[in-house]
Amino acid sequence: MEPTVKKANYYFPEKEKRKRKSPEWEAFKKNKLGVASLVILIIFCLIAIFAPMLMPYDPLAQDMLNRLAGPSADHWLGVDPNGRDILSRIILGSRTSLIVGFGAVLVSSLIGFGIGMIAGYKGGRLDDIVMRFLDSIMSIPLLLFGVMVVVALNSSMLTLIIAIGIGLVPGCARVARGSTMELKEKEFIKSAISMGASDIRILLTHILPNITGALLVISTLHMTTVIMVEASLSFLGVGIQPPTPTWGNMIQDGFNFVRDQPGIAIYPGIALIIVSVSFNVLGDAIRDAVDPHIKKQRN
Amino acid sequence: MIKFIIRRLLIAIPTILLTITIIFFGLRILPGDPAVAMLGPEASPEAVEALREQMGLNEPLIQQYLAFLMDIVQGDFGDSLISGQSVSTQLFTNFPNTLLLAFTSIFFGCLIGIPLGIVSARKRDTVPDSSIRIVALLGISVPPFLFGIFMILIFSLMFPIFPSMGTGEGFWGQLYHLLLPSITLGLILSAALIRFTRSSMLDEINREYIRTARAKGVPEKLVIYKHVLRNSLIPVVTMIGLYITSLLSGAVLIETIFTRPGLGTLAIDAITNRDFPVLQGCLVLFTLVVQIVNLLVDISYSFIDPKIRPS
Numbered sequence: 001m002e003p004t005v006k007k008a009n010y011y012f013p014e015k016e017k018r019k020r021k022s023p024e025w026e027a028f029k030k031n032k033l034g035v036a037s038l039v040i041l042i043i044f045c046l047i048a049i050f051a052p053m054l055m056p057y058d059p060l061a062q063d064m065l066n067r068l069a070g071p072s073a074d075h076w077l078g079v080d081p082n083g084r085d086i087l088s089r090i091i092l093g094s095r096t097s098l099i100v101g102f103g104a105v106l107v108s109s110l111i112g113f114g115i116g117m118i119a120g121y122k123g124g125r126l127d128d129i130v131m132r133f134l135d136s137i138m139s140i141p142l143l144l145f146g147v148m149v150v151v152a153l154n155s156s157m158l159t160l161i162i163a164i165g166i167g168l169v170p171g172c173a174r175v176a177r178g179s180t181m182e183l184k185e186k187e188f189i190k191s192a193i194s195m196g197a198s199d200i201r202i203l204l205t206h207i208l209p210n211i212t213g214a215l216l217v218i219s220t221l222h223m224t225t226v227i228m229v230e231a232s233l234s235f236l237g238v239g240i241q242p243p244t245p246t247w248g249n250m251i252q253d254g255f256n257f258v259r260d261q262p263g264i265a266i267y268p269g270i271a272l273i274i275v276s277v278s279f280n281v282l283g284d285a286i287r288d289a290v291d292p293h294i295k296k297q298r299n
Numbered sequence: 300m301i302k303f304i305i306r307r308l309l310i311a312i313p314t315i316l317l318t319i320t321i322i323f324f325g326l327r328i329l330p331g332d333p334a335v336a337m338l339g340p341e342a343s344p345e346a347v348e349a350l351r352e353q354m355g356l357n358e359p360l361i362q363q364y365l366a367f368l369m370d371i372v373q374g375d376f377g378d379s380l381i382s383g384q385s386v387s388t389q390l391f392t393n394f395p396n397t398l399l400l401a402f403t404s405i406f407f408g409c410l411i412g413i414p415l416g417i418v419s420a421r422k423r424d425t426v427p428d429s430s431i432r433i434v435a436l437l438g439i440s441v442p443p444f445l446f447g448i449f450m451i452l453i454f455s456l457m458f459p460i461f462p463s464m465g466t467g468e469g470f471w472g473q474l475y476h477l478l479l480p481s482i483t484l485g486l487i488l489s490a491a492l493i494r495f496t497r498s499s500m501l502d503e504i505n506r507e508y509i510r511t512a513r514a515k516g517v518p519e520k521l522v523i524y525k526h527v528l529r530n531s532l533i534p535v536v537t538m539i540g541l542y543i544t545s546l547l548s549g550a551v552l553i554e555t556i557f558t559r560p561g562l563g564t565l566a567i568d569a570i571t572n573r574d575f576p577v578l579q580g581c582l583v584l585f586t587l588v589v590q591i592v593n594l595l596v597d598i599s600y601s602f603i604d605p606k607i608r609p610s
Contacts (some may be wrong), residue, residue, distance in 0.1 A: 020396055026598060042536050080443040118564050132313060132314055132317065133317060134309075135314055136315075136318040136586075137316050137318075137321065138544070138592055139314070139318055139544065139586045139589040140318065140321070140322070140582065140585065140586055140589075140594070141544050141545065141548040141551075141585060142548065143548040143551060143552070144548065144551070144566065144581075144585060147324055147566070147570055148322070148326065148578075148582065149325070151570050151578075152325060152326060163561070175312075187465060206359040224439075224440060227413075228440075231442055231444075231445075232442055232443070232548075232552055233443055235442075235444050235552070236552070236555065236567060236570075237571070238570060251444070251445060251448065253449055255556075258448065258452060258456070259456060263449055264454055264455075266448075266449075266452075269445045269448070269449075272442065272445065273437070273440060273445070276440040276442075277436060277437060277439070277440040279438065279440075280436055280439060284436075
């Protein structure tokens with residue numbers, strides 16, 4: 001009798017839904033701010049990918065004669081205290097921010113969503129222990145957690161990604177756990193259980209597709225957090241080490257010369273703000289698109 | 300009620316213990332040898348060995364851990380590797396500065412954030428609302444250290460109104476030096492508060508009892524300030540409590556920018572000097588504060604909102 005059950009898609013209404021035009025995407029497209037931020041972020045990603053072709057100068061080459069020079073036709077954003085072209089360094093610095101951002105969010109999503117979904121689905125003692133453990137991680141400020149790990153190991157990009165990623169696991173787990181717990185009580189999950197579907201099957205094919213929206217929102221908003229923490233670590237001097245340009249260590253370089261040439265600190269700062277604002281706007285826009293209920297209530 | 304508080308206290312203890320354990324083992328997996336770090340790379344192996352013995356680094360890890368726990372219970376975090384001073388003393392002298400900065404910024408944050416959030420919710424979808432929301436969005440997207448630099452640039456260099464560093468002398472001097480850092484941190488907090496107050500108020504405005512109040516003919520001002528505001532501030536209070544974690548991170552950065560003594564500067568110095576006992580002490584103190592604040596928030600919550608009070 002098994003084939004009949006499989007054919008009757010009526011037991012799995014969400015599969016039908018996916019074939020239609022995604023209503024979330026339609027809703028998102030109507031949000032002009034959201035689309036604009038997505039475009040800005042795509043541009044920044046392209047800049048990061050094609051950085052070597054876009055940089056007008058070698059970002060490490062020192063031209064001591066032009067040291068601390070202001071913006072000019074040759075150097076659009078001026079020259080830093082070590083005689084390096086600021087625009088080129090900002091372009092290359094975008095790589096650090098975005099790689100660390102995507103990397104850390106990937107790490108935290110893979111671990112956090114997995115843990116959260118299992119904890120929320122299983123409940124009971126396991127849930128208690130896991131959440132207690134995550135609460136402890138959460139009570140260490142992310143910045144200090146990053147400092148601790150980076151000091152303990154080293155300040156390579158991989159360490160940064162893992163450190164910040166782990167620090168964000170509790171946040172991801174909480175969202176995944178909450179959505180899973182809510183969904184667990186729904187009829188279609190109960191019917192899947194009663195039909196003998198395995199836990200993994202239920203989690204991956206029934207729960208995951210239905211909570212993707214919520215997970216996407218938290219991941220997008222976490223991008224801002226990661227980029228800000230990475231910059232803060234660089235600023236404190238424990239992030240990626242010079243001469244590799246990052247927006248954080250460029251701001252730190254500039255901070256020492258803020259009296260004479262504030263631009264050195266401000267230009268990379270503006271790049272940082274544009275990217276983090278865009279991720280925040282994008283996150284809000286996705287939230288509004290995937291959860292029309294909230295949109296109606298709050299706006 | 301008392302039962303609830305006791306149960307909440309009992310939950311807090313394993314969490315604190317677990318956090319301390321994470322910090323202990325986190326710092327112990329360091330590849331560097333603290334004794335070498337302290338004596339420098341030229342030190343003779345005998346000297347390093349003697350110091351390791353003195354610091355108890357040769358004991359088994361479990362024994363070190365138990366000794367560490369016993370010391371913490373007695374409020375002893377060991378001595379600084381650099382200055383030789385007791386870590387507890389250093390924490391004790393620096394912590395009030397950070398606490399003062401955190402509290403004054405909460406004050407400024409509420410002073411600016413909550414009223415703007417109320418305005419934004421009441422004038423939903425108008426020009427003031429949109430502009431407030433854009434500013435708030437900018438506020439949560441700017442890293443504290445960058446915002447600190449902007450503030451110094453504007454209020455200390457372009458218009459020299461405030462000093463850009465130090466703590467100042469005497470009560471008024473200290474207050475004067477505190478103002479710019481705490482306004483900076485407060486503005487960052489206020490951005491989050493605006494967003495939270497706004498959405499919390501809009502949640503509440505759509506409730507049935509508000510419609511009832513309006514239908515009864517209660518004046519709009521009274522509906523907003525007596526019904527909506529009171530109920531929507533409950534989650535805002537919790538949020539301020541939970542924000543303490545980020546606020547402390549922010550304080551670390553702000554202290555560095557404004558070169559103010561405090562827990563943040565202490566921790567950063569400890570990192571550059573690889574002064575593990577001090578770093579350990581700072582981290583433990585941070586997590587203790589966060590846990591205590593969470594505890595207070597939970598308890599105060601049950602006082603404010605009888606619905607959550609367990610029977």
